[in-house]
Amino acid sequence: MIFRQLFDSTSGTYTYLLASRHGGEALIIDPVLEKVDRYLQLVRELDLKLVKAVDTHLHADHITGLGALRDRTHCITVMGEQTKADIVSMRVAEGDRIEIEGVRLDVLYTPGHTDDSYSYLMGDRVFTGDTLLIRGTGRTDFQNGDPRSQYESIFGRLLRLPDETLVFPAHDYKGDTVSTIGEEKRYNPRLQVRSADDYVALMNNLKLPNPKMMDVAVPANMHVGLHQDALEKQGLSLGAREAIASLHRPDILLVDLREAGERSKHGTLEGALHAPYPSIEDSLKPGGMLREVAAATGRRVVFFCAYGERSAMAVTAAKDAGLANAAHIAGGIDAWKKAGGPVLLG
Numbered sequence: 001m002i003f004r005q006l007f008d009s010t011s012g013t014y015t016y017l018l019a020s021r022h023g024g025e026a027l028i029i030d031p032v033l034e035k036v037d038r039y040l041q042l043v044r045e046l047d048l049k050l051v052k053a054v055d056t057h058l059h060a061d062h063i064t065g066l067g068a069l070r071d072r073t074h075c076i077t078v079m080g081e082q083t084k085a086d087i088v089s090m091r092v093a094e095g096d097r098i099e100i101e102g103v104r105l106d107v108l109y110t111p112g113h114t115d116d117s118y119s120y121l122m123g124d125r126v127f128t129g130d131t132l133l134i135r136g137t138g139r140t141d142f143q144n145g146d147p148r149s150q151y152e153s154i155f156g157r158l159l160r161l162p163d164e165t166l167v168f169p170a171h172d173y174k175g176d177t178v179s180t181i182g183e184e185k186r187y188n189p190r191l192q193v194r195s196a197d198d199y200v201a202l203m204n205n206l207k208l209p210n211p212k213m214m215d216v217a218v219p220a221n222m223h224v225g226l227h228q229d230a231l232e233k234q235g236l237s238l239g240a241r242e243a244i245a246s247l248h249r250p251d252i253l254l255v256d257l258r259e260a261g262e263r264s265k266h267g268t269l270e271g272a273l274h275a276p277y278p279s280i281e282d283s284l285k286p287g288g289m290l291r292e293v294a295a296a297t298g299r300r301v302v303f304f305c306a307y308g309e310r311s312a313m314a315v316t317a318a319k320d321a322g323l324a325n326a327a328h329i330a331g332g333i334d335a336w337k338k339a340g341g342p343v344l345l346g
């Protein structure tokens with residue numbers, strides 16, 4: 001198991017790099033834009049392939065590294081379904097799993113610091129974002145924060161994990177790196193309250209100044225989406241309506257790039273072939289599944305995913321692999337559904 005805790009001293013942010021083995025897939029939690037070079041250097045040094053970059057919530061104190069990591073590694077960007085970020089490739093909700101080779105994060109919706117705050121449980125440890133900090137809790141006075149829902153998230157969810165569960169927060173300003181659920185129950189001063197009302201009163205009287213970076217970071221973090229217009233200009237993009245109209249055309253091969261969990265939860269398109277995005281390069285190589293099917297049938301490959309990010313990157317990968325006319329459905333199955341397109345469930 002590879003587990004690295006990285007620190008950005010400017011914002012006091014902890015970033016976590018996870019992988020099950022050298023040479024395997026990696027996932028990063030809460031990357032900071034200014035540190036992207038450092039993360040990528042470490043990824044190379046440990047011989048890893050970064051496949052997912054995840055934020056616990058929309059940050060107000062630093063600019064996220066999600067967009068830059070996506071642009072440089074073509075990884076999948078992940079946030080909770082409530083996020084106001086314009087596009088992330090995958091949105092998760094309570095009960096979902098975020099998986100890479102040999103690593104599984106169970107997704108816990110823990111709102112309160114913001115309404116898009118999530119914690120991620122990985123076996124004996126939990127990444128608590130800004131919901132639960134070491135001897136503290138994330139402030140609840142902006143970005144749709146709510147002390148009562150934070151009380152529920154902490155007392156109703158996180159503190160119910162086994163006492164020995166390790167707590168890895170998104171921030172620390174005092175130099176602590178890790179705690180446990182049991183330790184926080186006993187010694188976190190914010191948690192020594194008798195009721196939700198007491199907690200609400202405590203949080204509403206903190207009178208904190210706004211974070212220095214807030215006016216810059218919040219708007220920047222809402223715009224992390226991949227620009228998909230270039231593909232449209234090249235004629236490699238189908239609008240949702242156009243895609244719906246071509247659903248049964250025999251010259252088109254629809255390719256679903258999402259994971260099995262997304263397909264079963266959100267449905268898929270009739271006749272679509274399944275080729276998960278993380279192994280797209282292998283499928284596009286000579287002898288690869290997609291390459292062979294496209295050659296054997298003579299059909300035009302049309303990729304789709306959840307919001308159009310993975311599919312836009314797949315079009316570029318296809319071009320690089322010599323499949324010049326592959327296209328994608330702009331806005332993904334989300335846009336397709338909004339335009340009234342039919343979806344197969346189960």
Ligand SMILES: [Fe+2]
Binds near residue numbers: 058113138
């Ligand atoms: Fe935060």
